[in-house]
Amino acid sequence: MALWVLSFCIMAIEAWGSVYFFDTFLKKTDVGRLGKCRYVVLYFADMVVALLGGHFDLMGIKVMLIILVSITFCTVFYEAGWKQRIFFSGLNYALLFLTDLFFLQIENMSISPNVVLTFLLLPSKMLWLCLVFIVRKIWKGQNNYGELSRKEWLKFSMIPLLTVASMLLMFFCNSAEAKVQTAYLFLSVGLIFINILVIELLQGILEKEELFRESALAGQKKESQLAHYRDMQAVYERQGRKMHDYKNQIRTMQVLLKKGDTQAAAALAERLTESISVEMAAVNTNHPVVDAVLNQKFHAAREQGVSMTFRVGDMGGLRLNEEETVILLSNLLDNAIHECVKAARQGRKAVIHVKLVQEGGKLIFSVRNPVVEKVQVTEGTGLSNVKAVADKYGGDFAVSCDAEKFQAVVML
Amino acid sequence: MKIAVCDDSREDRGALRALLEACGHDFEIREYGSGEELYADMGYVRECGIVFLDINMEGMDGLEAAGRIKAECPKVHIVLVTAYVNYALDGYKVKASRFLLKDDLEQTLPECLDDILREERVVEFGFVEGTVRLRVDDIIYIETSRHKNVFYTAGETYSIYKKMDELEAELAGMGFVRIHQSFLINMRYIGKLSSYVMVLTTGKEISVPKSRYPEVKRQYTLFKGAE
Structure with a gap:
């Protein structure tokens, strides 16, 4: 009876601790009411595994089943890629198994073989919980897991998985010799530290990736601003030259009017008006930053023989800050202009379709342009910065590319 | 025209x-x-x-x-x-x-x-009710019901003995998304898409399986950009 109660307590501690561990690293999925029963779901899943494990009585199968249950649990209750699910499930189980093994070695070394210290299972769970709390303390909430490549995740996953394999080996190759048991004890402690160090290492790498991305973002912002100021300077210089021309044109009109040639003067005035209007800002969206960027890109595109069509709405209520607006618009339009220039060189139509509207409470920004060949859509600095802005506002960012056209859409 | x-x-x-x-x-x-x-x-x-x-x-x-x-x-x-x-x-x-x-x-x-x-495209199908020409924009969604697929428009429904995979291929590139084995939705009629539930502008709610959700969301985003 006491054994049953002990088993119940231990499995409850394991379920609670595992959920606490996964909550540290992974973002929860909204599964409605089921989310509130996570602990119960994991508890019963572990219980089923324990009973099955008892039936098979093979340690290796038990271990595989437990890790599989953890992975399945993460699939249902957390938003995580398969690489993260395998890594954190393996890591959680590695720490759990290591603490059990640690206390098993202590039990083997210090007590007579006829006495079984079942109650040592509880302190081992307490130690495991302490490790989980320490891990929670170490982890500063990084979750930019996408920054790591599949290869890097594989390398990180080797450590907990090899730890589990080593522990299985120690378990099956157990010996009564004190030397061997002492070695296993130190090995268990060493492996605990190594697995915690893996978490530290992972965190360090993710922090550095984040810093690198922010630095690239800052650099890009600076470049965008410089390009903007250079463009404004070009506009002022052009306007200065035009002013000089207009003065001459107005003098000519005065001469025509003095001569009485009103028709010629009127025709000249009309041409002058048209010329002035074209030189002024082209796009109006009721937002100064959006207007500045769109106008800058519009003129830059035209100078390179690239056309643009617009579907724009009132951006007066845009909730993005200046930096985010520039990042969103500049990155996608620069890519589009770059591809259109290549298309124009091949004699193809080079038209960029820009849509920037508020529809159904959502901001939709879309850029569509031709390409000369299918572009491999990897998230270079530009697209990853756009995605970061979309993610910040809980929006969506989608890209599609075929042999003829490229489309990028941000919906916030 | x-x-x-x-x-x-x-x-x-x-x-x-x-x-x-x-x-x-x-x-x-x-x-x-x-x-x-x-x-x-x-x-x-x-x-x-x-x-x-x-x-x-x-x-x-x-x-x-x-x-x-x-x-x-x-x-x-x-x-x-x-x-x-x-x-x-x-x-x-x-x-x-x-x-x-x-x-x-x-x-x-x-x-x-x-x-x-x-946006003005018209499709023609041989329905149980007879051959009908429909504006693509008028089709709200198509649902599998028993062994038939049913076209839902604002006013009428039409049944057809054709596989959903075939219908999906015929309507490819016309703004439809396969959210489920049994549902092909006209994205013009999506009102809301979040938390694995799609709400159409008609008020109908349809669950989107977790495995298809990222792709459905992606296609809907691209559709809204191109619309």
Whole structure:
């Protein structure tokens, strides 16, 4: 009876601790009411595994089943890629198994073989919980897991998985010799530290990736601003030259009017008006930053023989800050202009379709342009910065590319 | 398709007509020299698929004409043609489909027409109820029911003995998304998509399986960008 109660307590501690561990690293999925029963779901899943494990009585199968249950649990209750699910499930189980093994070695070394210290299972769970709390303390909430490549995740996953394999080996190759048991004890402690160090290492790498991305973002912002100021300077210089021309044109009109040639003067005035209007800002969206960027890109595109069509709405209520607006618009339009220039060189139509509207409470920004060949859509600095802005506002960012056209859409 | 071209410059009207005729579609084109002249012929305008309007006209300018036309014929596509794009905002207020620059028309007009014509596509199927031609825009969703697939439109339902995979292939590129083994949804009618539930503009709620959700969301985002 006491054994049953002990088993119940231990499995409850394991379920609670595992959920606490996964909550540290992974973002929860909204599964409605089921989310509130996570602990119960994991508890019963572990219980089923324990009973099955008892039936098979093979340690290796038990271990595989437990890790599989953890992975399945993460699939249902957390938003995580398969690489993260395998890594954190393996890591959680590695720490759990290591603490059990640690206390098993202590039990083997210090007590007579006829006495079984079942109650040592509880302190081992307490130690495991302490490790989980320490891990929670170490982890500063990084979750930019996408920054790591599949290869890097594989390398990180080797450590907990090899730890589990080593522990299985120690378990099956157990010996009564004190030397061997002492070695296993130190090995268990060493492996605990190594697995915690893996978490530290992972965190360090993710922090550095984040810093690198922010630095690239800052650099890009600076470049965008410089390009903007250079463009404004070009506009002022052009306007200065035009002013000089207009003065001459107005003098000519005065001469025509003095001569009485009103028709010629009127025709000249009309041409002058048209010329002035074209030189002024082209796009109006009721937002100064959006207007500045769109106008800058519009003129830059035209100078390179690239056309643009617009579907724009009132951006007066845009909730993005200046930096985010520039990042969103500049990155996608620069890519589009770059591809259109290549298309124009091949004699193809080079038209960029820009849509920037508020529809159904959502901001939709879309850029569509031709390409000369299918572009491999990897998230270079530009697209990853756009995605970061979309993610910040809980929006969506989608890209599609075929042999003829490229489309990028941000919906916030 | 019937098209109206309204511009106070005969030269510009002629240039636009030439470009439209060169596009290879079967258009009936009428020209108007002012907004008043266009508005006076609302009988034809109501039958039009597209109305090209120059913004800068004396008297009733293109924006005012666009506003009046949209009020009476909300389904007609208005394309504002201008020398100055800084009317873009005002143009959107009258729900213009596109803004095109006059000196760029040769480049921009064909794609603008393709985008608009895509919305007017018609499909024909041999239903249980008989052969029916349907505007793609009128199909809300298709659902598998027993051994048939049922087309739901605003007014009617039509049943067909065809596999959903075949229907998905036939309607590819027309704004439909397969959210489920049994559902093919016209993305124009998606009102809300979040937390694995799709709510159509008709109020119908459909669960989206977790495995398909990222791809459905992606396709919907791309659709909203292209719409």
